[in-house]
Structures are given as C-alpha cells and as structure tokens.
Amino acid sequence: MLNAIDRQILKEVADLEEIPKGAYNIRKDGKLLGREVSANINIKTNKKGDGIVIEIKPGTKNESVHIPVILSQAGLHDVVYNTFIIGEGSDVTIVAGCGIHCGSDKSEGHSGIHEFQVMNNARVTYIEKHVAIGDGTGRRILNPTTNVVMHENAYVHMELTQLGGVDEAKRINTATIGPKSVLSVTERVMTEKNQFAESRNEVTLSGEDSKANIISRSVIKGHSSQDFYVNLIAKNRCFGHIECDAIIMDHGINQTIPALKALHPDAELTHEASIGKIANDQLMKLMSLGLNYDEAVDQIIQGFLR
C-alpha cells in the first residue's frame, strides 16, 4: 500500500520506516490511507467529514499517535481540520506533519488546522515536520495552524519544523495557557531559493502562574525571506520568554516582530533576538580543524537547527 515515494516521505516527516506501531492515521492525496486505534487512543472522522478527532483517554501514559499526511497529486490543495482531546493526567506524543512530492508543474498544497484541548495535568509532546521533495516545478505550499487550549497544570511541548523544499508557508500558532500550565514551543524554519515563510504566533498567558517559552530559529538562504511575529499577552501573574534567532545567508531577508504585552502587574516577560550572518570566528575555528568553507557553514547551520 505504500510506494517508494510514500515511504521516503513518511521517513522524512515522521521518521517511520513502516506503518507505525500504536494508533495512527495516514492520509494520502486527500483520502484515508490507513487508520489504527488503540485501547486508549481513539481516532474517528469528524462530523463534517473534513478531518479527524483524536481522543486520548484520561490517564493514558507513554503512548504515541502518528498522523502523517502524504501529498503527491498534481494540483491538489488539501485542507483538514483535526481535533485533539487530551484527557486528564495523560502523557502522550503526537507526531504530525506533511510531506509533499511534486512531480509536475502544477502546485500542490496542504493546510492542516489542528485544535488541541489539553485537560488538567496532561502532558503532550507534539512533533510536526514539513518537507517537500520532487523534481516538479509546481509550487509547494504548506500552511499549518495549531490552536491550543491548555487547562490547569498542563504541559505542552511543540517542535515545529520546516527544513527546506517548501515554497510558501503561512504558519499560525495560537495558545491560551491556563493556571500553572506550561507551553514550550521550538520552531525551526529553513528557506532557500525564492521561498517565503511567515509565522504568526499569538500566545495568551491567561492563568495564574502560567509559563511560556517560545524559541524561533530561522535559516534564510538564497533569495528567500521569512517573517516571524509573536504576540505574547500576559493577563495574569506569569512568566513568558521569547527567543528569536535568524541566520541570514546569501541574499536572505528577515523580519522579526515580537510584541510583549504585560497587561497584569505581576507579569514577567523577556525577549531576546538576534539576526545576522554566521559569525566569522565560528567559521574560522571549524576551518582550522580541517573543514572547507561549505562544510563549516553546513555544520554551523545543522547545529543551529538541532
């Protein structure tokens, strides 16, 4: 049921060599390719039929669910609405992501809109990887959205990655963080050629003692450009930190626009940003160890995006 391209995409997007163990839902070219549920993790098509509902039973521990999307149909622009209900006290890993294979001059795109209800004391690791491959000249468009609502004492860690091949990305992440809940986001985006990526984030620290740590790492090669926005809104006693680092190579351009809104006197918000080229002394050091220029650059970029 999986062809060679499907396998390559699944490997890149979800680090899967085969159909995964445990619960999964694989979507290909806008259709269901395979689904498996487990005793604690249910997956069903939603009422409108435009996405899935993933329900994690309260107390589920150390389980994972994979929901990769494969797109390799010329001209297809797939849109899905997925909902995750993460039961109280559970601790799970969700691996999502989309891989496009473009073999023609027609554009292909995927928009995944993911809603998360994270119940009290639940812990979630969410890994979302986007890639695009293939020899076609059609534009590859990936517009992921995550909307997270965290109840009390919940913990969500999100790893959001787009490492090349995607021509156009409009990334949106919103989160509302309840009392004692902690959100940690690391977004890594690499663009090259004439690619454009935009990331818009709106994080509301609404509960007492809520925390957020947002890290953005961008590598901007060729004539590509990236815009990063984050709106950190503090409505209670809370702590929020944003870190934005961008490495510009070739003719890349970058706009980084954080907004720190301390609307409560006990809010503590910090931000650090740094945009620039690779530091010369770092390059020199690696080259003195025997690497040539390109190898040294490559090693620094890999380390930066790890």
Added chain:
Amino acid sequence: MLNAIDRQILKEVADLEEIPKGAYNIRKDGKLLGREVSANINIKTNKKGDGIVIEIKPGTKNESVHIPVILSQAGLHDVVYNTFIIGEGSDVTIVAGCGIHCGSDKSEGHSGIHEFQVMNNARVTYIEKHVAIGDGTGRRILNPTTNVVMHENAYVHMELTQLGGVDEAKRINTATIGPKSVLSVTERVMTEKNQFAESRNEVTLSGEDSKANIISRSVIKGHSSQDFYVNLIAKNRCFGHIECDAIIMDHGINQTIPALKALHPDAELTHEASIGKIANDQLMKLMSLGLNYDEAVDQIIQGFLR
C-alpha cells in the same frame, strides 16, 4: 523677566539657574521670552512663524544651545516646528525640553516637532527633558517629535526623558542614518497615577556601516500605562541594537513591540527586552543595608533611570 515658577521649570527642564550662557531661545506660553545668538550659532524665527531655525556653523566645537519651553497658561496647547541644521564637522550640545505648570482645571499641552539635518562628520548631543508640575487638575499633555536625518560619518546621541507629572504623551522619533553614522538614543519615561505614555520610533539604517543603539527604560507606577514601539529597518550593511526594560509597580501595564527588519543580507540586528517587577533579591539586599522598603524601591528606580 523670570518668575519663581519659570525658574523652577527652567531648573527642572534644562538644569538652568539663570538665563544660560551662549545661544538660547526661551519660549513661554506660546511667545518668545528671550533669544540670544552666538558667532557660530544662529537662531531665527522660521518663515511660517510657527517655530525657529537653529543653524550651527560648520566646524563649531564645544558650544551649546538651550531652547527650553515654559507653559503655564490654562487651556493653552502650544505647537512649534523647530529645525536644526548642524554644520559639517561641528560638535555641539542642544538642550531642549518643556515644562508645564498647571494651576487650574484646564488642560495644557505642548507639541514640539524637531527636525534635524546632521551634516557630514558632525556630532550632536541632544538632551530633551519633559516635566509637569503644579496643583491644578487639568491634563498635562506633551507630544514631542524628533525627525533626524544623518549624513555621512555623523554621530547623534539623544537623551529623551519624561520623569513624571505628564498625563498624556505621544512621543515620536524617526531617524535615517547615513553611511558610517551612529545614532544612540536613551529614552527614560516614568508614569504614575492614570498617566499614559506612548513612544513610537522608526529608525532606518540606510547607509553602509551605519549603527543604531536604542535603549528604552520605563517605570510604570500606579494605574499608568506605557506602550513602546520601535521599528528598526536595516537597508544596508549595518548594526542595530534595541534594549527595552520596563519596571512595573502597583497596577502598571506595558506593551513593548519592537520590529527588527533585516532587509539587507549584511544587516546585524539584536534586541533584548525585559518587563517585570523589581527583583526581590535587589530589594532584600538594600533593606539588609538599613533602607526601608520605600527607600529601597526608590533607590532601585533612581539607578534604573539614571
């Protein structure tokens, strides 16, 4: 010609005990109170009659010009357009600023729009202080604007200060920085009660090897609020740094919104922001040295705004 209130305001705004030495222009309640020019510094009323033109001869060194504004007329909202032409290779200090004395329930306001043409190799220190005093209940409004154009290899340092008493401030600073030119800005704003201050900054690094260093320090007491915006636009090989620190006391609120726009691949832009209450360990340390709580807070705030 100066009454007791005038003297108090001049002392606060321009650190003057008497009429200053050298060139000056003192404006009171919308009218000229006194003017003096020097061999190298000319001051004249502009063509429209709504402000002054200050011309600094090329090569002028170690001279200063004072242009304070006094406002103590109930209901008056004074607007002036001043132009500074800073000749090539000069090195001067400009002391501006406005003091409002409000003795009634009528509002009083001043808007000073200051344009700077800073010629090649010129150095300028610009000190602008805003205060408001008096027992009146009328609103005190101060809306200063600076628009700076820096030619080649010029240096401008701006100290922009508003330390209390001002109910409403809309502060605008724009700058275009030419090749090898350096702009350094330190803005200090303290608000209390129900005061509101907004600072909008737009700094364009347009010349090769231009530099900008923007520092904002805010203290937000009572139920006051402050918004700080800075748009740092890099159009050439350049270096830009923004630092925004805000101390929130009582019920103060703050929004800090920097935008780093690296539109050139050799731009290097950095930003640091920190919003929060006074650190407890700092307070403890000072109190262990014999200060009471209020004295300790006061000392920290003074140090922060120095």
